[in-house]
Amino acid sequence: MxxxxxxxxxxxxxxxxxxxxxxxxxxxxxxxxxxxxxxxxxxxxxxxxxxxxxxxxxxxxxxxxxxxxxxxxxMDFERYTVPSGYRLQDGGTRYFYQHNSGLQNQAVVYWQDGLEGERQVLLDPNGMSEDGTVALNGFSVTDDGRLAAYALSEAGSDWLVWRVREVETGKDLVDRIEWSKFSGASWLKDGSGFFYARYDAPGAESFKEANYFHKIYLHKLGTEQSEDALVFERPDNGELNLGAVVTDDGRYLLIHQSEGTSPNNELAVKDLSDPEAPVLRLIAEADAAYSPIENDGTFFWVQTTLDAPNGKVIGIDLTKPEREHWVTLVPESRNAIDQVSMVNDTLIVLYLEDAQSMVELHRRDGTAIGRFSLPGIGTAGGFGGRRTDGETFFGFTNFTAPGVVYRLDMRTMETTVFRQPELRFxxxxxxxxxxxxxxxxxxxxxxxxxxxxxxxxxxxxxxxxxxxxxxxxxxxxxxxxxxxxxxxxxxxxxxxxxxxxxxxxxxxxxxxxxxxxxxxxxxxxxxxxxxxxxxxxxxxxxxxxxxxxxxxxxxxxxxxxxxxxxxxxxxxxxxxxxxxxxxxxxxxxxxxxxxxxxxxxxxxxxxxxxxxxxxxxxxxxxxxxxxxxxxxxxxxxxxxxxxxxxxxxxxxxxxxxxxxxxxxxxxxxxxxxxxxxxxxxxxxxxxxxxxxxx
Structure with missing residues (x-):
């Protein structure tokens, strides 16, 4: 040429x-x-x-x-996501994570019983399209690790289609949810159904049509989507994005409401133990960001930027929800809070210190325990789990180190490598x-x-x-x-x-x-x-x-x-x-x-x-x-x-x-x-x- x-x-x-x-x-x-x-x-x-x-x-x-x-x-190296663990009825733990062997178009979802258990394929998007453009864009497991709701998108679209798969058999149930976008799935404690967000079905130009009036629905397993119950909507404001999460104890539904891409949000709470309980607008003014961390009964730990642009952790009791009763547990510092989780009754606070990760541990009352040493200068993520769990997992990476996944024993504070890739440079x-x-x-x-x-x-x-x-x-x-x-x-x-x-x-x-x-x-x-x-x-x-x-x-x-x-x-x-x-x-x-x-x-x-x-x-x-x-x-x-x-x-x-x-x-x-x-x-x-x- x-x-x-x-x-x-x-x-x-x-x-x-x-x-x-x-x-x-x-x-x-x-x-x-x-x-x-x-x-x-x-x-x-x-x-x-x-x-x-x-x-x-x-x-x-x-x-x-x-x-x-x-x-x-x-690019031909193994890549793992940080695993999530679910307790089985026999007392064991079932772990879920994604893995790419190196040159697969999409990562594969695996599960295994116990840390040393044999891993098994749950979901492989690679065989769902000839060009590899069907991707997993949502995943949620029941509390007992028995069922998984998963969302697929095609050709890079934000539109999701939710299905439900039995973990041990790999078979899909009849359930199918459409017209969901910008949504996760959050299961009821007994695994009988899940909450999700969706828009009304769009017209013929679904690709370019503007999306307004996000709504929260409850889907019960084995029923048609047309039977899903509308749980929450805001007809007064079509520009709100909604999200719903069931607390780990299964008692409360937390409904997040934010306008557009604003970081600030309102927060509503519904007591799922009482079918007649109204939705409590716990935070009715989006004057800051409010992100619930965990709860112990009616007491909630909440990450917020209220009067604290770098973030802090507060405590709110639903029996006394007025702001004058809120207490500060972890005050604002010079470093911005990136995320907070609670495992083994310990607050794990992930900070950004000059655009690098830094981790501090605090007791449930906010008392500082000290810094947790990371493997080096870089970025950490994960630290998920429940308040009563004795372990958590986190990933660590930087510009020349692909993600290594670590297990942290929260009782002994011992860190071990869970998965580590071999490199070609x-x-x-x-x-x-x-x-x-x-x-x-x-x-x-x-x-x-x-x-x-x-x-x-x-x-x-x-x-x-x-x-x-x-x-x-x-x-x-x-x-x-x-x-x-x-x-x-x-x-x-x-x-x-x-x-x-x-x-x-x-x-x-x-x-x-x-x-x-x-x-x-x-x-x-x-x-x-x-x-x-x-x-x-x-x-x-x-x-x-x-x-x-x-x-x-x-x-x-x-x-x-x-x-x-x-x-x-x-x-x-x-x-x-x-x-x-x-x-x-x-x-x-x-x-x-x-x-x-x-x-x-x-x-x-x-x-x-x-x-x-x-x-x-x-x-x-x-x-x-x-x-x-x-x-x-x-x-x-x-x-x-x-x-x-x-x-x-x-x-x-x-x-x-x-x-x-x-x-x-x-x-x-x-x-x-x-x-x-x-x-x-x-x-x-x-x-x-x-x-x-x-």
Missing amino acids: SELREDVLAYPKARMMEQVDDYFGTKVADPYRWMEDVDSPELAEWVEAENRLTQEYLAQVPSRKAMHGRLMEL APDAFETKQVFVASKDGTRVPVFLSYKKGLVLDGSAPTLLYGYGGFGVSLLPSFSSARVLWMELGGVYAQACLRGGGEYGESWHEAGMKLQKQNVFDDFLACAEWLIDAKYTSATKLAIQGGSNGGLLVGACITQRPELFGAALAEVGVLDMLRFDKFTIGWAWKAEYGSPSEDAAEFAAMYEYSPLHRLRAGVAYPATMVMTADHDDRVFPAHSFKFTAAMQAVAPPQPALIRVETRAGHGAGMPLSKRVEGVVDQYAFLVRALEMAV
Whole structure:
């Protein structure tokens, strides 16, 4: 194939239409509105042509095949989730966990009786579709470990179908639940049924239709879904997301209610021991986050941010539910609480200390016991179980250590390895460090750097800067075979912990929300400048990457400071900030971004940074590859379509490409084969754009 010159790329023609909207007196053109009809033949033809162009461009990278082979090697290691244990009637314990042998598209659910028992397959999604796109997206076991409710999604959709399987026989019962989304399943104590959340059945356009009025239902085994009892709804507010959990003692149903993606919530309680008991609106004002941890009769331990943006643990007694009777058990500290669990009557408090995990143990009355030593610097997770359990499990990982699963005996505090993978690379060949960067307003922003040992700081290293900065999501050290490949190619991986995330608690999150969103972009730009000033890289060797809200981050930064980057990867991004709330669950993000159609000040702020609306002719934008999926019903793919068409229309000298994955969604449940292909295409793009010698 002859060399495809970047300055003569022939982009597919995208029709422009006359569409102008009025936002508080500001006229805004939307010439690619037609791309919101994602099922149109015209759009399908455009997508096919764009994919063809992108693959022609990437095919000219000679190392592409070798990268694919090496990534497959790096990913060929066993992966385990942290197990959950359920007590059997004979006094034993039945454990459930997921395992991927290495190169399976989807993880397999196993169960075993006892720590040394023979593991048995309960659920293997790999045989449920030819392309591996059927994925497990929900799992809940009865208290006696006899039955499992499981939810499957197809082609990356958020829509779930719930089924029930007998553990010992592997047979499915007749039960089938549809039109569930953003829901778990929580069993009654006797295993006779479970609670779940769903929407009303949508119309013909279920893929793009906005979802309102989440509801809680009780499904009794052996009955049709049409007979399910409506347990709780909020007809006064269609933008509430609901969740229901049965307490471990089986007595109470806890109903969580939050508006959109707001971290704050209301909390209702229903006494399941009394069929006539009304629903008690325990917390009727969503003035903070309230997350029940455990209960002992009417006494509840609750994690909250009430008057404590870094979090604290309080006690609430249902016999005296008024706020003046609430007691603080674990007060707020300088470190943000990530999660709290209770095992063996011990509160296990997982903190974030400068974006790394730190664990403290407290007695049930809140009295501090001390720190629990983790295996090193990195990220811990798990620590689940019941208040009366004598053991718990946790996982630990960092940038060069895949997840190891440990068992912790809560009576002796002895830690043993439950599962540990064998690796196909040498972790000692790399090093990781943490630095702190001053943002535009002086805010201290943590950045993790990982690379091969012996790096020379002469500004020549290709560097991939990754960020997210939103929805209270914390970016902590974690393992990725793809990042190892990047470092083996000579690249530096940089992970920035931006405002808008949860690394330093709710105040850190709020500093990057709504009218403060520009802080997130300023933080990321400051990190880019630091990497250049510190001679890790140069502007022509610096690439940025982010997905979803992170795709917005990438789009905003390349349109605000295009000269700062050599390449950009924007994955499933929110790129049209004026219409994000029109599709599927996008309305829920108004709690994070603001409302472009209802609030003039919030519109003005979003219009100022909206990537689609900042593109200008004559600007030398960095080489950019947009990535999306045709079945993404989380971030509607029209965001990526419109942004790409608009970027190509201003004729940048660097390539502006789009890669559209088929039969895939927002990323969850994507089969390994598609993930590998996507990563290799990203790196092939960066190899060419950054002129890497590989």
